[in-house]
Amino acid sequence: MSAFARHRRALLTASVLLTALGTTAVLPVATASAAPTLKAGNTAKAAKTAPKPNPAGRYAGKAVAVGKDMVAVLRNDPKAGGPEAWIRAVPKNWRSGDPYMGRTLAKLDRGHVTAAQRGLSLRLVDPTGSKPALRVTGAKGGPRTYALPKVGTPDARGCTIITEHFIGAGTVAVLSNGLSGPSAFFKDAGDGTRFAGVVNRAHPSLPKSAGFLAQIVDPNGAAPKLRTNMEGGGHPASTTPFPAPGCVK
Template sequence: MAPYVRAGLGAALIAAALAGPLFDPAAARPAEARTPAARVCTATLEVSIGAGVTAVLSLSPSGPAVTFKDGPGRPLTGFGTLDRTRPALPASAGIRAEIRTPYGPAPVLRTKVEGGPDAPYQIQDFPALPRGCARTR
């Protein structure tokens, strides 16, 4: 490509980048301002709870939620989702998992996956809500 064509093309790209916010006001706002409020106000944390199981802890203004994944990261749909309406797995699930204080200010996940009845429970705090987000009851 000839040098004068490259210079013209470069100038056109720069002009388009600078003019973008004039034609699309959303382009001038930061990415956080363009994302839906529910996604911005959700904090997520993945933790290993043993036996190759990962718990995905999410905290949003509507409360805590937990889903489970296997070692390669595939969802374990048989466990379903824990939340305020269903804070614990049934005894038939094969593991013990429960959201303690699902309506409280600092919910925690209490789990026991391996080790038998005398093994201690594992406790994991939920991540904090991002600044500026308020919890609902």
């Protein structure tokens, strides 16, 4: 009997004995199945399809109306220099939730803690402390203080991006997208009156009673779109992409 045959017979005998004892035989490494590995091409593909934050997130934040047709966009991101208040011009009928990326009038940060705009005095309070805030004086109703978002929160990092698009019949769709997913509401293109309700992940379509079609396509996907039809009667619907979020996690 050859050496190979004797070795094979010994392995078979050991396997039978172990099985009889209720024990699993451990075979030589050469006979074990190799564990699956992720190919280099698949790794590159996964990296390529990973979502990227919207560059506009650097200028996004929590927008608050401070008077005189201005908003303060409040941020607090240590990776971007810490507490900031971007003072921007907005339309007269601006409301919370509307786009705010208008003309920049002033920027307050640790290096520039005061500014004056349209008769208002603005000061960044406690810029190096744990509770930075924006102090506004000169407006009707007296001085007001607006706390900046806490570090690490979506508002502090500018995670939610807001855009608006004319969709026909005198209607503007205001689209936003952030960590909680896409959302849209509708307003009159003239006076800004909001109507018809909101669509989001929980309620991706407007009810028929709204009088027009509005539906989020792929609300849980990486590239959601808003599908609208303001005319009906066989008129083709249009789609508008939502902005990418300002941060991805």
